[in-house]
Amino acid sequence: MTNAIHWPEWVPLAGHHLRVSGVHFDALRIQGVRGEQVAARLVAEADGNAGPVICEATGFRWMYFLVAPGAAKDHNWPLGVQRFGGAGCRTVTYIGVPALAGNTWPLFWYSEPTPTAPYVVPGQLLTALGPVSPSAS
Template sequence: MTDAIHRPPWVPVAGHRLRVVGVHFDAVRIEGALGETVADRLIEVTDGDAGPVVLEQAGFRWMYFLLRPGTVHGHAWLPGVQRFGLNAGNMRTVTYVGIPALDGNTFPLRWYSEPTPETPYVAPELLLTAVTAVRAAQADREEP
């Protein structure tokens, strides 16, 4: 994380709030250890400025990568990666993502990587590269 303070209008001042996906951001969701490994890889390749990534600290420990609105459906994501954004083919589905404040009590959500003025959104190409690299490393470990 960087020390730059940048609070986009969709980030609450305190606590956490649900935000509609596709309005302020699109989202990619990855579960548990895979999500954390992908986030760590993304943070590493961006020198700590990966853009907004939210961790759900309870339950399945989902990791939400927040992308510029309208960008999630333009990429072929791998299995295990869920994408959320406005889709012209299915306007009946509305998805919400919990967004924590930048400080204070935000449980069960917390920022794994905060938005910054330089990186207000996760770059989908970098995220896809990180997911692909992590999946390839997993496959290499699983081969006998």
């Protein structure tokens, strides 16, 4: 599945590992079908080079959009988007990160990090989320 030459230091060589959000990346999490739709829209709008998006195949089927460290706090995210990491975050959150190849179940890359898209661009993610109502922040 992987065509990536880019293998960031925070991506394990095999299986999956937990990484603390806010160190190597901030994470934005969206649940289920909505997360899948946003991920598909983001990847389509970026011509397949959207940056790292991780899918959790069990439970609530979370989609994790990984942005540069500190970038998540700079935006107002709509309801249903959970932010992990960055300044002002009072809790430590671990995000499961799969390897780029091999058995990584229940996690897999919906979109891999690449040299030209090492992170998801927050503005592009906001666009993929669609219009935001004035009451959402």
